[in-house]
Amino acid sequence: MPILNLKYRPHGRTLWALSWVVLALLFGCALTPWTPTSGPISAPHYTIDIPQDWLRLEGQPHLMLTKDGPFLQYVLIQARPLTRPFRYTGRKVAAHMLPSDAAQVILDEIGLDPTVNALEVLENHPALIDGREGFKLMYAYQNSDGLTLRTVYYGCIHQKHLFTLRYTAAQRYYFQKDRTDFNQMRASFKLQ
Amino acid sequence: MITGLCLLVLMLPNPGVCGAAQSFIPETQEEQRLWQLSTDAVGALERSNRLYQDPRLQAYLNRLIDNLRQSSPVPSMPFRVRVLLDHQLDGYAYPNGVCFIHTGLLARLQHEAQLALLLAHEMVHVFNRHALIAYRHTLAGRQTDAAGNAPHVIPSAFRQTDGSRVAWMAYRDQAELEADREGLNLIVAAGYDPAAAIGLFDLLKTEFESGIAQHTEYGHARSLMPRRIKACHTLLETLPTEARLSGVEPGPFNTILRPLRLANIRLDLKVGRLESALHSAQRLHLHDPHDPILCYLLGEIYRRQATPDSLSKAKAFYREAIDRDADYADPYRALGLVHYRAGEKDVAKVLFQTCLALAPQAPENTYIRHYLSQCRF
Numbered sequence: 001m002p003i004l005n006l007k008y009r010p011h012g013r014t015l016w017a018l019s020w021v022v023l024a025l026l027f028g029c030a031l032t033p034w035t036p037t038s039g040p041i042s043a044p045h046y047t048i049d050i051p052q053d054w055l056r057l058e059g060q061p062h063l064m065l066t067k068d069g070p071f072l073q074y075v076l077i078q079a080r081p082l083t084r085p086f087r088y089t090g091r092k093v094a095a096h097m098l099p100s101d102a103a104q105v106i107l108d109e110i111g112l113d114p115t116v117n118a119l120e121v122l123e124n125h126p127a128l129i130d131g132r133e134g135f136k137l138m139y140a141y142q143n144s145d146g147l148t149l150r151t152v153y154y155g156c157i158h159q160k161h162l163f164t165l166r167y168t169a170a171q172r173y174y175f176q177k178d179r180t181d182f183n184q185m186r187a188s189f190k191l192q
Numbered sequence: 193m194i195t196g197l198c199l200l201v202l203m204l205p206n207p208g209v210c211g212a213a214q215s216f217i218p219e220t221q222e223e224q225r226l227w228q229l230s231t232d233a234v235g236a237l238e239r240s241n242r243l244y245q246d247p248r249l250q251a252y253l254n255r256l257i258d259n260l261r262q263s264s265p266v267p268s269m270p271f272r273v274r275v276l277l278d279h280q281l282d283g284y285a286y287p288n289g290v291c292f293i294h295t296g297l298l299a300r301l302q303h304e305a306q307l308a309l310l311l312a313h314e315m316v317h318v319f320n321r322h323a324l325i326a327y328r329h330t331l332a333g334r335q336t337d338a339a340g341n342a343p344h345v346i347p348s349a350f351r352q353t354d355g356s357r358v359a360w361m362a363y364r365d366q367a368e369l370e371a372d373r374e375g376l377n378l379i380v381a382a383g384y385d386p387a388a389a390i391g392l393f394d395l396l397k398t399e400f401e402s403g404i405a406q407h408t409e410y411g412h413a414r415s416l417m418p419r420r421i422k423a424c425h426t427l428l429e430t431l432p433t434e435a436r437l438s439g440v441e442p443g444p445f446n447t448i449l450r451p452l453r454l455a456n457i458r459l460d461l462k463v464g465r466l467e468s469a470l471h472s473a474q475r476l477h478l479h480d481p482h483d484p485i486l487c488y489l490l491g492e493i494y495r496r497q498a499t500p501d502s503l504s505k506a507k508a509f510y511r512e513a514i515d516r517d518a519d520y521a522d523p524y525r526a527l528g529l530v531h532y533r534a535g536e537k538d539v540a541k542v543l544f545q546t547c548l549a550l551a552p553q554a555p556e557n558t559y560i561r562h563y564l565s566q567c568r569f
Binding site: 088089090091094096098099100101103108111112121124125126135 | 462463464498529532533555556558559560562563
């Protein structure tokens with residue numbers, strides 16, 4: 001199984017990061033952007049425990065992890081400032097929003113992402129993230145090459161950020177393979 | 193290049209709509225190629241999830257096109273129209289006679305004659321092969337190779353499948369004015385009121401000036417608008433009095449467009465264009481102040497603005513929607529959310545219970561049940 005299958009294409013939000021990864025891999029060991037990671041990670045606004053065998057993308061403001069290559073599966077943890085508008089809708093999540101409204105902003109954004117085809121929302125319900133009220137989405141979609149991917153997307157608003165924990169993987173085989181690891185990560189996630 | 197195109201369009205002989213009857217099939221290899229590109233682009237758009245589907249509206253548009261086509265020199269021309277869910281004010285026709293109109297533009301029209309002029313305008317672009325002229329011009333403008341041969345590469349503008357790119361060159365100055373002029377003649381021949389029709393341009397001008405219509409490509413359209421309005425008024429003066437007074441009835445226009453207008457308000461809400469959504473909803477509300485869906489949408493717009501004043505307005509509109517249709521679950525849910533967020537959980541509780549009872553299968557119910565659980569002390 002190749003580490004990077006260039007035929008596959010993730011959806012917009014991570015495209016820049018993944019492009020950077022591809023470029024970096026082309027340059028080989030000189031940049032080595034992926035480094036093995038496990039155990040606790042402390043970021044400016046949160047802490048999280050990473051299970052064994054994951055690789056972390058270095059040099060990014062967000063935490064991106066993969067095992068078999070980001071085109072097959074990745075975990076993305078972000079603390080997104082509430083002032084930052086989303087790319088396609090131009091909307092922002094506001095501090096006063098209820099979880100259902102914040103989830104709708106995310107779904108509207110995904111729905112307008114031109115790289116997301118045949119979007120099917122499988123779950124949309126409340127969820128607790130480190131004891132705070134948030135939302136959980138699960139959706140399936142096809143990327144531009146027709147590959148079906150599935151995403152679990154948790155989010156909650158805390159202070160001046162929207163915290164999101166996302167796990168995306170090829171629906172066949174990969175999604176189930178590492179879902180337990182993602183659930184462990186989510187359970188260990190602590191806001192600061 | 194744009195200036196060159198305008199000059200070329202001016203210089204080329206133009207048979208015009210009022211001229212002798214024309215055939216309408218691709219006449220050359222390059223036109224066949226252009227049609228093939230158009231077919232591909234149209235297919236991509238028709239397969240996309242952007243297509244707005246309303247059989248009643250489609251039947252209405254088809255009747256309108258048939259009416260215009262009978263008055264045109266090419267009654268057999270395969271002109272058809274599709275509606276795209278897009279908030280931008282845009283409409284365009286491909287060289288093969290397939291026309292796309294955005295919901296954003298259709299939603300703002302106020303009279304059937306304006307819609308007829310819009311369609312007639314696009315028909316003239318197709319009849320007069322404006323895109324082919326632009327295509328030839330683009331090819332001619334490209335550098336020849338070392339042997340002096342013209343390039344065989346299709347210009348990028350003609351390879352795009354994104355809406356207006358294929359035909360954009362036809363939308364420039366002289367081509368636009370020509371399409372306005374001949375389109376106006378066409379709708380007069382079809383029995384429409386031209387004075388009501390040219391309100392289309394005043395409407396577009398107002399939208400451009402209000403700043404609600406914001407699009408990178410509107411700059412040129414906006415600058416050309418005064419010339420188009422002036423040219424249409426001049427032409428109107430030359431029409432015989434009976435033509436200026438013989439307008440057909442608006443017919444079912446507003447009734448048929450109502451679902452589209454509501455869909456476009458929802459689309460504006462989705463992409464965060466609250467000002468545009470409010471503008472459209474208020475205009476509809478003037479004519480139909482008791483429509484519960486419209487009251488609910490106005491409530492949603494004000495709730496999203498999230499100021500103390502707007503939240504009061506949101507509550508009033510949700511109440512109005514409930515008063516008008518007591519079985520309508522959405523305003524109960526939305527009103528419950530406003531009260532829940534304000535900490536008025538006793539009020540929210542009743543509203544949430546009602547909306548769950550009215551719409552037990554609504555996708556938002558997982559959240560509502562959760563909020564309801566927080567309302568139990």
